[in-house]
Amino acid sequence: xxxxxxxxxxxxxxxxxxxxxxxxxxxxxxxxxxxxxxxxxxxxxxxxxxxxxxxxxxxxxxxxxxxxxxxxxxxxxxxxxxxxxxxxxxxxxxxxxxxxxxxxxxxxxxxxxxxxxxxxxxxxxxxxxxxxxxxxxxxxxxxxxxxxxxxxxxxxxxxxxxxxxxxxxxxxxxxxxxxxxxxxxxxxxxxxxxxxxxxxxxxxxxxxxxxxxxxxxxxxxxxxxxxxxxxxxxxxxxxxxxxxxxxxxxxxxxxxxxxxxxxxxxxxxxxxxxxxxxxxxxxxxxxxxxxxxxxxxxxxxxxxxxxxxxxxxxxxxxxxxxxxxxxxxxxxxxxxxxxxxxxxxxxxxxxxxxxxxxxxxxxxxxxxxxxxxxxxxxxxxxxxxxxxxxxxxxxxxxxxxxxxxxxxxxxxxxxxxxxxxxxxxxxxxxxxxxxxxxxxxxxxxxxxxxxxxxxxxxxxxxxxxxxxxxxxxxxxxxxxxxxxxxxxxxxxxxxxxxxxxxxxxxxxxxxxxxxxxx
Ligand code: C2O
Ligand code: CU
Ligand code: CU
Numbered sequence: 001x002x003x004x005x006x007x008x009x010x011x012x013x014x015x016x017x018x019x020x021x022x023x024x025x026x027x028x029x030x031x032x033x034x035x036x037x038x039x040x041x042x043x044x045x046x047x048x049x050x051x052x053x054x055x056x057x058x059x060x061x062x063x064x065x066x067x068x069x070x071x072x073x074x075x076x077x078x079x080x081x082x083x084x085x086x087x088x089x090x091x092x093x094x095x096x097x098x099x100x101x102x103x104x105x106x107x108x109x110x111x112x113x114x115x116x117x118x119x120x121x122x123x124x125x126x127x128x129x130x131x132x133x134x135x136x137x138x139x140x141x142x143x144x145x146x147x148x149x150x151x152x153x154x155x156x157x158x159x160x161x162x163x164x165x166x167x168x169x170x171x172x173x174x175x176x177x178x179x180x181x182x183x184x185x186x187x188x189x190x191x192x193x194x195x196x197x198x199x200x201x202x203x204x205x206x207x208x209x210x211x212x213x214x215x216x217x218x219x220x221x222x223x224x225x226x227x228x229x230x231x232x233x234x235x236x237x238x239x240x241x242x243x244x245x246x247x248x249x250x251x252x253x254x255x256x257x258x259x260x261x262x263x264x265x266x267x268x269x270x271x272x273x274x275x276x277x278x279x280x281x282x283x284x285x286x287x288x289x290x291x292x293x294x295x296x297x298x299x300x301x302x303x304x305x306x307x308x309x310x311x312x313x314x315x316x317x318x319x320x321x322x323x324x325x326x327x328x329x330x331x332x333x334x335x336x337x338x339x340x341x342x343x344x345x346x347x348x349x350x351x352x353x354x355x356x357x358x359x360x361x362x363x364x365x366x367x368x369x370x371x372x373x374x375x376x377x378x379x380x381x382x383x384x385x386x387x388x389x390x391x392x393x394x395x396x397x398x399x400x401x402x403x404x405x406x407x408x409x410x411x412x413x414x415x416x417x418x419x420x421x422x423x424x425x426x427x428x429x430x431x432x433x434x435x436x437x438x439x440x441x442x443x444x445x446x447x448x449x450x451x452x453x454x455x456x457x458x459x460x461x462x463x464x465x466x467x468x469x470x471x472x473x474x475x476x477x478x479x480x481x482x483x484x485x486x487x488x489x490x491x492x493x494x495x496x497x498x499x500x501x502x503x504x505x506x507x508x509x510x511x512x513x514x515x516x517x518x
Contacts, residue, residue: 037120066100071495168201218242265459
């Protein structure tokens with residue numbers, strides 16, 4: 001029996017205890033002095049039982065993002081438990097080797113609970129992967145990227161004001177594996193870094209400072225068929241990418257910085273501009289704009305070594321799913337993104353706990369084509385929505401009036417909103433569009449196509465080479481105006497499985513729906 005206390009010096013303490021009984025001794029990798037949960041190491045085929053004890057003063061439930069598990073163990077918010085209660089998860093690890101992550105999923109509380117530390121990595125290993133002799137042990141490292149803000153007491157600061165809720169919270173500091181100013185001491189050889197974006201809403205464009213390309217060997221929850229080398233890699237909230245970082249040939253004492261490189265177009269133009277023009281509008285508290293350039297981690301070569309594993313030409317084999325594998329090629333299931341009254345919606349609806357029986361039905365065992373797109377018809381109602389937001393903003397300020405800081409930010413935001421409301425008609429439906437990382441629970445899917453005809457080419461050019469669509473995915477970044485078609489199997493388990501935007505503020509605002517598989 002192992003107890004894990006998830007707390008850290010720089011955080012308001014959030015404690016939870018996960019207990020794994022009779023697990024192999026290496027099931028947990030502790031990250032000492034860290035507000036992230038320990039890494040859970042699973043083998044494909046392993047049967048897992050987790051005892052989740054809620055010691056928070058509010059409800060919580062944990063979801064195993066990326067793992068294909070039965071409804072009961074998937075962390076649907078309807079299973080949220082109260083203070084002092086215990087939830088027992090039981091599942092078999094069906095996934096192939098890859099990286100997933102667990103996090104809180106209690107509706108309306110997800111964003112803040114994850115923000116304050118209820119998240120950790122899951123590593124699944126299998127036999128196919130073992131044959132590849134990829135870098136292991138001390139050469140196989142986590143790279144969990146999060147942005148956080150701290151108050152004057154150095155405590156985590158989370159804002160509930162309207163701009164943060166509607167656009168997503170952006171923190172001012174970048175943490176890697178729970179630490180600021182991350183540094184890795186590496187040998188001159190190849191490493192496997194399991195990068196995960198555990199941020200609430202920040203999208204990273206990973207790239208080396210010196211323009212060296214990046215190589216991926218895996219996406220969300222599985223290894224690729226073969227490595228992919230890109231000038232940069234986009235990583236949206238909820239996404240993972242297995243990186244092959246090769247320092248061989250580099251001198252001892254040299255160092256290399258991994259950056260988030262600049263890109264544009266994921267926020268509505270108006271916000272983008274307000275942001276860049278600086279604090280005048282007071283819209284966002286973060287000193288790091290979405291799409292700005294900033295360092296993520298420094299890699300210092302400590303020691304020159306002569307041998308290094310070689311990057312395999314081929315990784316694992318799996319079936320590439322196509323239109324021929326689905327039973328609804330002409331009739332894809334829609335996931336329509338829209339915005340109404342300052343609420344981001346899926347298929348025109350908002351998730352609420354008293355509507356958990358509102359779902360789309362899918363036959364168990366089927367493989368479906370799903371079309372994720374921006375719905376301009378409902379998006380057209382924006383100018384009305386703007387007026388609404390002014391009102392909500394005001395209410396919010398009164399509510400959060402205790403902090404002068406927040407109030408200032410909020411008031412600035414209100415001014416900004418007023419301006420936007422006035423221009424809503426001009427901008428039309430496109431104006432409020434932003435990028436959304438769309439996540440589907442259950443089995444992994446594959447990406448069939450992207451149609452960026454309606455995306456501003458100048459913006460798309462800053463991100464398009466960073467999408468790795470050749471592997472298994474569970475979260476996909478959909479740019480404003482973009483349409484993404486995916487193929488998803490609905491096998492093995494009956495029941496309710498969520499799909500939602502992984503901008504966690506959007507998720508909490510109700511940008512979430514569910515499939516009933518049966
Ligand atoms: Cu990572 Cu339903 O979430
Ligand atoms: Cu998930
Ligand atoms: Cu979203």
